[in-house]
Amino acid sequence: MALKLMPLWTLYGLARGRATTRWRGQGDEPGQAGLLGMPRFDPAKCQDGCRDCAQACLPGAIRLVAGDDGVERVKVDYGRCVVCQLCVDACPTGALTASQDWAFASRSREDLVWSRAALSEEGATLEREIRRVFGRSLHIRHVDAGSCNGCESELQALSNPYYNLHRLGVFFTASPRFADLLLVTGPVTYAMRGPLLEAFEAMPQPRFVMAAGTCAVSGGTNGGGYACGNGLEGVLPVDLYLPGCPPSPPAIIHALLMLLRRVPQRVRGGRIPPGEPPAAGRHA
Numbered sequence: 001m002a003l004k005l006m007p008l009w010t011l012y013g014l015a016r017g018r019a020t021t022r023w024r025g026q027g028d029e030p031g032q033a034g035l036l037g038m039p040r041f042d043p044a045k046c047q048d049g050c051r052d053c054a055q056a057c058l059p060g061a062i063r064l065v066a067g068d069d070g071v072e073r074v075k076v077d078y079g080r081c082v083v084c085q086l087c088v089d090a091c092p093t094g095a096l097t098a099s100q101d102w103a104f105a106s107r108s109r110e111d112l113v114w115s116r117a118a119l120s121e122e123g124a125t126l127e128r129e130i131r132r133v134f135g136r137s138l139h140i141r142h143v144d145a146g147s148c149n150g151c152e153s154e155l156q157a158l159s160n161p162y163y164n165l166h167r168l169g170v171f172f173t174a175s176p177r178f179a180d181l182l183l184v185t186g187p188v189t190y191a192m193r194g195p196l197l198e199a200f201e202a203m204p205q206p207r208f209v210m211a212a213g214t215c216a217v218s219g220g221t222n223g224g225g226y227a228c229g230n231g232l233e234g235v236l237p238v239d240l241y242l243p244g245c246p247p248s249p250p251a252i253i254h255a256l257l258m259l260l261r262r263v264p265q266r267v268r269g270g271r272i273p274p275g276e277p278p279a280a281g282r283h284a
């Protein structure tokens with residue numbers, strides 16, 4: 001009878017000795033085995049005149065854009081991707097393939113767009129400044145700016161015993177006055193724009209903004225509709241972009257540690273370069 005009344009997490013902890021993953025500490029698995037991430041793109045396999053992927057992509061993450069030579073080529077913007085995998089199913093040549101690239105946070109919007117040139121990171125000065133100001137801890141004020149609550153559900157999982165975000169020195173706060181980071185979810189509806197700006201204004205300097213989820217990055221499937229613009233674009237300066245619909249808890253953790261310069265950015269020019277170490281592993 002006592003066992004029946006025991007919460008699931010207590011039972012899990014008793015059975016395993018501990019419930020919390022050591023991931024990002026000692027290389028344990030992040031609990032995301034088999035989770036599909038952003039599809040990989042290989043333009044060398046594209047067929048001339050094929051637009052199957054672009055037609056399958058509901059949020060417009062894939063478009064055909066004419067180059068200087070007048071030839072239309074596929075352009076992939078992962079900041080608009082909702083990870084539905086429909087392009088992978090539609091592509092007849094394997095130019096788009098499924099991947100487990102779920103840790104897809106970026107400090108610049110440009111790095112989320114597939115490009116031949118690998119973009120560079122900010123210099124060491126900014127890195128030192130962020131370490132000086134924040135040390136190794138971070139306080140977050142979350143604002144739901146019109147989300148479907150999918151992103152919130154993943155945010156909530158950060159505080160469960162498995163991810164146990166506090167062990168990494170990252171905390172949510174109810175007041176923007178104590179916050180270092182404004183974490184925004186949802187496509188930023190016109191109704192939420194005012195309260196969002198008020199929260200930002202109430203934060204002490206230096207303050208940072210994170211667009212969490214494809215909606216906040218670009219508007220996602222809702223972007224440009226009657227009720228909203230294109231996420232945080234043109235609303236607030238964004239320091240950290242994390243697409244995904246929704247982004248998984250370890251993807252959010254990876255992004256937050258990236259902001260604190262405790263892990264490096266993995267995405268360059270819209271892809272994770274070959275040879276890049278997996279997202280799991282020891283953090284600085």
Ligand code: SF4
Pocket residue numbers: 039056057058059060061062080081082083084085086087088
């Ligand atoms: S996985 Fe992303 S790029 Fe592919 S169809 Fe879905 S939204 Fe578009």
Ligand code: SF4
Pocket residue numbers: 146147148149150151185186187212213214215216220244245246247
């Ligand atoms: S990114 Fe996806 S899960 Fe998050 S608010 Fe938008 S639709 Fe919902």
